[in-house]
Amino acid sequence: MATRPVTDTTPQAPAAPNPSFSPLYQQIKDLITRGLQGGEWKPGELIPSESELARRFGVSQGTVRKAVDELAAEGLLLRRQGRGTFVSTHHEERVKFRFLRLVPDGEGMAPQPMERQFLECKRVRATHEVARALGVKPGDGLTQVRRLLLLQGRPVVYEEIYLAGAAFRALTAERLESYRGPLYALFESEFSTRMVRAEERLRAVNATPQEAQWLQVDPGQALLLVERVSFSYSDRAVEFRRGLYNTQHHHYRNELS
Template identity: 55%
Template sequence: MPSTKPRPSAPLYEQIRQLIVAALAAGEWRPGDALPSEAALAERFGASPGTVRRALDELTAEHLVERRQGSGTFVSTHAAPRQQFRFLRLVADDEAGSFSRELLGCRRVRAAAEVARALGLRTAEPVIEVRRLLHRRDRPVVLDELWLPERHFEGLTADVIQNHPGALYALFESRFGVHMVRAEEKLRAVAATPEAARLLQVPEGEPLLSVERLAYTYGDRPVELRRGLYHTLADHYRNELN
């Protein structure tokens, strides 16, 4: 269990936030679990309930926990309907429903240099490569390729993915204990290659939105590199700036 005494290197609420994150990373509370009450956390950390509340406010803003009126504070989970597509910002122009998924492949490969660099691995270290299509309105909209360090996802196969009814990130939580807490993205316009054009059912050279995402778990550890090609004829990328 992480230490219950905050380190005197930051404001007290930030020290408590760090200790709660350390407890989450250690698996003391799993995604979907209820946290102890503010009073219990205040006693544990030797702080006032108000200080604990501010730490929880910070964690809520980071989407690491969520407040539920009348129920308490819970560890955020990608299994919750509103969290399943938290990192996917492609929105239908006509507000059409969610995506269906088509798995194209899942295999163990050696990490290319750029994949290894992004994930903090050695070149040629084993990774799991997953390719899939996301459909909306019975048409392919997103071509996804993602790479995951095998050491964190040992046993991930096509059958495991096919037999999981929910989002991939919910599977990563429940089966492998890896919770994606934040992501960085790079966006650029590209032209469809012959393979992408075939899979997305568009003309070769069709403009596509390329989205490269690096997702992190607790402790700012990168655990997924994802590259997506988005066909935005009837969809748009939406972000909220605060």
């Protein structure tokens, strides 16, 4: 890793107006992000202290602080006073439901001990729709996973998951079955792929006979269709997910601000 920010002048030296001006802290952000992406610091690990990073990058601690602040706000890092700054991970309890926004209707925010039932894991070719979402060519190879999420033995979510990237060739039904913990934690630990953010599109649809059977509802029953594209570092689209939620006793929770 470089020991100097990407700039021609020392920080204090007066510089001519720069048309492609990029603040120092932004460059530090990029350097840290590169370290995360390259695996220098792995999810769950402690990164160097602010003063250490300031020394390493040749900037003041305040500048490192601003960079780390923003990365923490974006969810890539996690600051803990007195302990240090950690790389975010899907293994933490705190963030397990950051991506699954479905919660039981009762007011009590009961954490949901969801059971999982994997139906299938195979290699498929990308359809036009999935290819567009993932930014690959139609016909390219993808890994597909189909599964159910159940609450108290009753199916609540049916999902089809499409994964891009050669790494996921190695994913097997056996590995999915045996793994305890969130899917994204598995991807992180064994496929070096951390999901950083996602975009979702929601629709209400009437259950087809097939879908009705999977979710044990009547055909025509209204279901919440959730299409998600998940991105890893550097906005690389990695996963496309098509989920059908039975919202008779659950709802999708969202906050606007």
